[in-house]
Amino acid sequence: MNSVEFLYLSQKDVLDLNLSIEDMTDLVEEGLKEHGLQRVENPPKPGIHAMKDSFIHAMPSYLRGPHLGGIKWVSGYPSNREKDLPTIMGVLILNDMDTGAPVCMMDCGWITAVRTAAVSAITAKYCASSCTRTLGIIGAGVQGRHNLVALKKMIPGIEEAKVYDIVRPAAEKIKKDFEDELQVKITVCDDPEVAARDTQILLTATQKLPRPIVRKDWISKGCLCFGLENSRGWYGDAILAADKFITDDWEQTKSFQQVGAFPDGLPTLYAELGDIVCGRKPGRESDDEMIVAMSIGLALEDIMVGHKLYTMAKEKGIGQTLRLL
Ligand SMILES: NC(=O)c1ccc[n+]([C@@H]2O[C@H](COP(=O)([O-])OP(=O)(O)OC[C@H]3O[C@@H](n4cnc5c(N)ncnc54)[C@H](O)[C@@H]3O)[C@@H](O)[C@H]2O)c1
Incomplete structure (x- = not known):
């Protein structure tokens, strides 16, 4: 059987790629256009709520046009400030849409912050x-x-x-x-x-x-x-x-x-x-x-931006390759 590996990108790796807000805005707009053209699978996000006023959301999405997909698993804990942690934290996983294999896992804190803006x-x-x-x-x-x-x-x-x-x-x-x-x-x-x-x-x-x-x-x-x-x-x-x-x-x-x-x-x-x-x-x-x-x-915004970061990371040799299988 073939081996399966994926690229791991920490928040520092993501930041080092230096994707501009202008480029990110273009990517998000492209994703929203796909949504408008009804070429996406982006179900409403389910969540779990372990602590008062907190959430952890599962956000999957597939964009048919660019054939990209994956899932964001993101938490929001407002009381984290007292613990010197961000309110929003999580990971984004990108999958190969032909095999389903995970190809990249990256921090999604910065992506969430900037794609929302x-x-x-x-x-x-x-x-x-x-x-x-x-x-x-x-x-x-x-x-x-x-x-x-x-x-x-x-x-x-x-x-x-x-x-x-x-x-x-x-x-x-x-x-x-x-x-x-x-x-x-x-x-x-x-x-x-x-x-x-x-x-x-x-x-x-x-x-x-x-x-x-x-x-x-x-x-x-x-x-x-x-x-x-x-x-x-x-x-x-x-x-x-x-x-x-x-x-x-x-x-x-x-x-x-x-x-x-x-x-x-x-x-x-x-x-x-x-x-x-x-x-x-x-x-x-x-x-x-x-x-x-x-x-x-919408997860589709994260997938559009995440895929661009994944492509840039591969080109620049940034991140850590981890073996899954
Ligand atoms: N729609 C989206 O896609 C999306 C994405 C990310 C975050 N969010 C939401 O955006 C909000 C802000 O997120 P964040 O990451 O900036 O959080 P944050 O904790 O970094 O900032 C929140 C700020 O609000 C201030 N604040 C709290 N209560 C206030 C009040 N009554 N009046 C004035 N200021 C008050 C806090 O002091 C803090 O500075 C959250 O509700 C989060 O869930 C939405």
């Missing part, structure tokens, strides 16, 4: 208002930081980011790290309402919350709203007031409602993001529309 940037490409100048960020952790970078790269007209975090030093660190680099004025706010009001893009990227944060009357006309905590950051009437509600996968969104998301009811779906990316539906049609985008995250 790439999804926001792609949404903004199609749905941000033409007068976008100010971005509000509530939650200045990993996602808050990566979303700031990805959104500014996609919408260069962003001049100011107003940032609030319940832990003020997290917001101050964003200012220190990115104000000069991105040439964006960063205002650290003491109150989420101040960060939210008078913005054309408003993003919440917090953890599980005892109650929502964003109230309907804080949202400006024409705002593009992102909630990364599966609706929990936003009061129900704020979500239901959307002129257009977008998610990445409606079946997955409905499955999340069954385990507690959208407690005040699901809004009417305007489009899945892939429908907009592949041109089946328009994104923003007027600067007055309030658009709410709550994408829950």
Whole structure:
């Protein structure tokens, strides 16, 4: 019998490959287009929940067009910060789609962080208002930081980011790290309402919350709203007031409602993001529309990016080959 080996890539290996946010955004957009063209198998993610407010999700996906597939096994433990560990950790396994053999296992922490921000940037490409100048960020952790970078790269007209975090030093660190680099004025706010009001893009990227944060009357006309905590950051009437509600996968969104998301009811779906990316539906049609985008995250995004990293690693001789059989 032939031997079976796979490539192992640590987070350092993944980072050393230096894939740019621009390249990653293109890969994620290509994957979302495949989703829009209904050429993917990407079932809603099941999870296990051993600790309060935690999850470990299984996320398989197969993209028929590029013939790529695999699975991400990713945990979210908000209390990890006290243990000096990241909230999000896990591995991505890529398989040979002709034999099913695993060909690569890699850290998925960085991929998850950046591909999620790439999804926001792609949404903004199609749905941000033409007068976008100010971005509000509530939650200045990993996602808050990566979303700031990805959104500014996609919408260069962003001049100011107003940032609030319940832990003020997290917001101050964003200012220190990115104000000069991105040439964006960063205002650290003491109150989420101040960060939210008078913005054309408003993003919440917090953890599980005892109650929502964003109230309907804080949202400006024409705002593009992102909630990364599966609706929990936003009061129900704020979500239901959307002129257009977008998610990445409606079946997955409905499955999340069954385990507690959208407690005040699901809004009417305007489009899945892939429908907009592949041109089946328009994104923003007027600067007055309030658009709410709550994408829950699709494994196909991880597979697209992971496969690129795997190819680059083989070319550069990075990683460790391990024998399975
Ligand atoms: N949709 C997706 O595809 C996707 C992917 C990855 C992460 N997420 C979600 O994004 C969220 C953020 O993830 P992360 O990796 O940035 O976590 P993180 O722990 O790095 O950052 C969360 C930040 O929120 C802050 N925070 C907590 N409660 C707050 C409150 N009430 N008001 C203001 N700030 C508050 C924390 O202090 C922290 O700085 C999580 O809910 C995570 O599950 C979604």
